[in-house]
Amino acid sequence: MSDTTMITNMLTIMLLLVGVFFMLAGTIGFVRFPDFYSRMHATGKCDTLGEGLMLVALIVYGGATFVSVKILFLITFILLANPTSTHAIAKAAYDVGLEPWRSFDSEEVAWLNTDNTGNTGNASNTGNSGEGRAGEDGGEGR
Amino acid sequence: MNIKHFIATYIIVFAFWLLLSAHFDSFHVGAGIICSLVVAYGTHDLLFTGTGNHTLTKTLRFIAYLPWLIYQIVLANIDVAKRALSPRMPIDPRVVKFKTILRGDVARTALANSITLTPGTVTIDIVDDVFYVHAIAKEPADDLLEGAMERRIAHVFMED
Numbered sequence: 486m487s488d489t490t491m492i493t494n495m496l497t498i499m500l501l502l503v504g505v506f507f508m509l510a511g512t513i514g515f516v517r518f519p520d521f522y523s524r525m526h527a528t529g530k531c532d533t534l535g536e537g538l539m540l541v542a543l544i545v546y547g548g549a550t551f552v553s554v555k556i557l558f559l560i561t562f563i564l565l566a567n568p569t570s571t572h573a574i575a576k577a578a579y580d581v582g583l584e585p586w587r588s589f590d591s592e593e594v595a596w597l598n599t600d601n602t603g604n605t606g607n608a609s610n611t612g613n614s615g616e617g618r619a620g621e622d623g624g625e626g627r
Numbered sequence: 628m629n630i631k632h633f634i635a636t637y638i639i640v641f642a643f644w645l646l647l648s649a650h651f652d653s654f655h656v657g658a659g660i661i662c663s664l665v666v667a668y669g670t671h672d673l674l675f676t677g678t679g680n681h682t683l684t685k686t687l688r689f690i691a692y693l694p695w696l697i698y699q700i701v702l703a704n705i706d707v708a709k710r711a712l713s714p715r716m717p718i719d720p721r722v723v724k725f726k727t728i729l730r731g732d733v734a735r736t737a738l739a740n741s742i743t744l745t746p747g748t749v750t751i752d753i754v755d756d757v758f759y760v761h762a763i764a765k766e767p768a769d770d771l772l773e774g775a776m777e778r779r780i781a782h783v784f785m786e787d
Contacts, residue, residue, distance in 0.1 A: 526763050530743075571749060572751070585720050
């Protein structure tokens, strides 16, 4: 085995292992986290990097071929589709009124009382229609 | 029909065909030419909407933005892995909302996806100007509300 093949193989194995580690961490997070929304954190983020790293490992192993370019496109699409689908699922849960889990030692108990609307420097102060949303979704009366 | 948009779409679609087929005999290339014509005719007004300007600058700035985003994705994964594997599981989830300064649809999509990919935050909903974001602890929420990422996106899409 020549030196370059060995380095390529080692790099491939390393990238695969790191990818598998993040996938594993994401899965453990998925099992351990208390509610739906925090589980979205585990799956939405770890899958993106885990799959990305594993695909990069395949590119390293395959070298500059057409298949590698296809894998590169796969990475791009995963990078686009993963956060979008995470957002779609989270939005669906939010729309049916699923309340996020709060820890008991949290200093703020009521959901959605951290209102930072308008603090990010938008000059227009017209009343926004998103305001009444927290009450509508039944988050206040806990 | 905008002929310039049609030709640009045709070139992109055909290049994509060549890339995915990886066969360069006359049958595959010929089928590609015909299929690309049909697809480009159907979709040329979707790829180039003709509403934006400074497309090249925006694209270049977006490419320059990507390395930072990938760095943030790595940080986000280390963050989640730490929280998931730590025995104490240091999470304190909350929903925060903030008003965005961004106006364009693409810019808002980019911000929403960037929020989801960066440490500790997931975008739940966008209602008019207000982003609803689920944060897994206090620090990520505070970082987000500080607005550094929003300014970066605003710079990329020339809205600052």
